[in-house]
Amino acid sequence: MSFDNAYESLIEGGEEKHWAFGTGFTDALAGVDREIPDVDRDDLAAYCLMLGDDALVYAQRLAEWCSRAPELEEDVALANIALDLLGQARMLLTRAGEIQGTDEDTLAYLRDAAEFRNVRLAEIDCGPGPGGDFGTTIARLLVFSTWRLALLDALTGSADPVLAAVAAKGVKEVAYHRDHAAQWALRLAGGTEFSRSRMIAGLDKVWPLTDELFTPHPVELRLAGVAVDPSTLRSEVDSVLDTVLGAADLARPDVPQSPGAGRDGVHTDELGPLLAEMQQVARALPGAVW
Amino acid sequence: MSARQVAESVLDPELPVLTLADLGVLREVSEDGGRVVVTITPTYSGCPALDEMRADLHTKLTEAGYADVEIRTALRPAWTTDWISEDGLRKLADHGIAPPQRIGPRAVGPIPLNLAPPVRRVACPRCGSARTTELSRFGSTACKALRRCEDCREPFEQIKEF
Numbered sequence: 189m190s191f192d193n194a195y196e197s198l199i200e201g202g203e204e205k206h207w208a209f210g211t212g213f214t215d216a217l218a219g220v221d222r223e224i225p226d227v228d229r230d231d232l233a234a235y236c237l238m239l240g241d242d243a244l245v246y247a248q249r250l251a252e253w254c255s256r257a258p259e260l261e262e263d264v265a266l267a268n269i270a271l272d273l274l275g276q277a278r279m280l281l282t283r284a285g286e287i288q289g290t291d292e293d294t295l296a297y298l299r300d301a302a303e304f305r306n307v308r309l310a311e312i313d314c315g316p317g318p319g320g321d322f323g324t325t326i327a328r329l330l331v332f333s334t335w336r337l338a339l340l341d342a343l344t345g346s347a348d349p350v351l352a353a354v355a356a357k358g359v360k361e362v363a364y365h366r367d368h369a370a371q372w373a374l375r376l377a378g379g380t381e382f383s384r385s386r387m388i389a390g391l392d393k394v395w396p397l398t399d400e401l402f403t404p405h406p407v408e409l410r411l412a413g414v415a416v417d418p419s420t421l422r423s424e425v426d427s428v429l430d431t432v433l434g435a436a437d438l439a440r441p442d443v444p445q446s447p448g449a450g451r452d453g454v455h456t457d458e459l460g461p462l463l464a465e466m467q468q469v470a471r472a473l474p475g476a477v478w
Numbered sequence: 479m480s481a482r483q484v485a486e487s488v489l490d491p492e493l494p495v496l497t498l499a500d501l502g503v504l505r506e507v508s509e510d511g512g513r514v515v516v517t518i519t520p521t522y523s524g525c526p527a528l529d530e531m532r533a534d535l536h537t538k539l540t541e542a543g544y545a546d547v548e549i550r551t552a553l554r555p556a557w558t559t560d561w562i563s564e565d566g567l568r569k570l571a572d573h574g575i576a577p578p579q580r581i582g583p584r585a586v587g588p589i590p591l592n593l594a595p596p597v598r599r600v601a602c603p604r605c606g607s608a609r610t611t612e613l614s615r616f617g618s619t620a621c622k623a624l625r626r627c628e629d630c631r632e633p634f635e636q637i638k639e640f
Binding site: 276360363368431 | 517518520522523524525529532548549550551552553554555556557558588589591592593594595613614615616617618620624638640
């Protein structure tokens with residue numbers, strides 16, 4: 189297999205099944221046995237959308253750090269974390285899409301903010317935009333990944349085989365994300381006075397959105413056995429966060445909670461601009477291939 | 479060649495020193511009459527190489543004369559670096575990539591929180607020194623970490639335990 193032109197190797201076999209092109213993707217659950225359990229199909233789709241949107245929107249936020257992180261290794265780390273979440277999002281959106289008669293791309297690119305079902309913690313600007321900095325970013329990663337890890341771990345027992353399998357894989361990935369955040373939180377809190385102040389400010393910024401993570405949505409309650417009731421995760425998440433905060437000699441933020449529910453499509457003003465950037469090419473050139 | 483032999487010879491697109499069989503992503507090959515069913519499993523959820531693996535398996539089996547080929551994906555049980563063959567571990571080390579250590583099944587109970595990088599004796603694949611440190615848990619692909627040897631001072635990649 190030798191080619192004079194490096195690009196020729198990309199079309200070996202004459203097929204367009206080569207991801208290097210950026211098109212011709214098979215869907216994220218290609219070849220997977222995707223039987224649907226005996227539950228309300230709309231509820232199952234809505235639930236897949238919730239967990240998928242959490243991952244998709246947060247992956248997009250993390251990707252904003254590409255080329256802007258404080259050091260090259262961190263650039264790579266945040267991009268890797270985003271890629272893991274994007275992979276989870278693709279499978280979950282594909283699952284939601286096949287139940288609803290649509291597909292992952294339509295769901296990702298052609299919905300408006302009010303149709304997204306992610307928790308608000310995933311969408312807010314925690315830097316590198318004006319809404320935060322690296323400390324805020326680590327604070328969110330700590331809270332989000334601690335919560336998602338507990339959620340996915342519980343979801344491995346789901347009666348939906350696809351959700352259970354996506355969760356089992358995700359658990360291993362998000363465990364690395366949580367460790368990364370915890371180690372950075374300790375490093376920032378134990379670093380200089382400045383880094384410590386940024387870590388504290390970061391926790392203060394994200395903490396008002398924590399109650400929402402544990403508030404069950406009617407869909408989650410109706411899907412007992414398939415979905416996880418997030419209120420059952422609180423003590424485990426609190427215990428992990430307390431361990432990290434304790435080791436970093438940081439206090440739990442004492443700030444009021446922000447009412448609202450991303451799961452109902454009620455979002456902050458920060459989701460719109462994020463979606464505008466994520467969706468602009470797909471919307472400007474519908475059906476384009478390259 | 480049997481369909482199994484063909485499938486086992488396909489190389490991983492990201493780590494072409496390993497076959498898909500070495501990496502442990504090739505889970506099953508069955509041949510029934512002229513029909514071949516290959517089952518693979520992704521390493522990480524976002525691994526972009528999965529489509530490439532499917533295409534390569536399809537191409538190689540078709541070239542070997544198997545006209546009816548189906549590639550299935552099994553998400554469960556989730557891939558683990560423990561499935562990398564002994565041969566695979568050796569090939570990685572030979573190519574300057576530190577292989578993962580065996581981790582065994584996950585213990586029952588909460589997932590352990592690591593407040594510091596776990597202490598692991600990872601030998602430098604260039605000079606063999608055991609004095610190496612982790613630079614970043616996340617490397618050039620999802621499955622790799624970046625380390626440095628404190629003796630020869632060279633950075634190197636490691637397949638992280640997963």
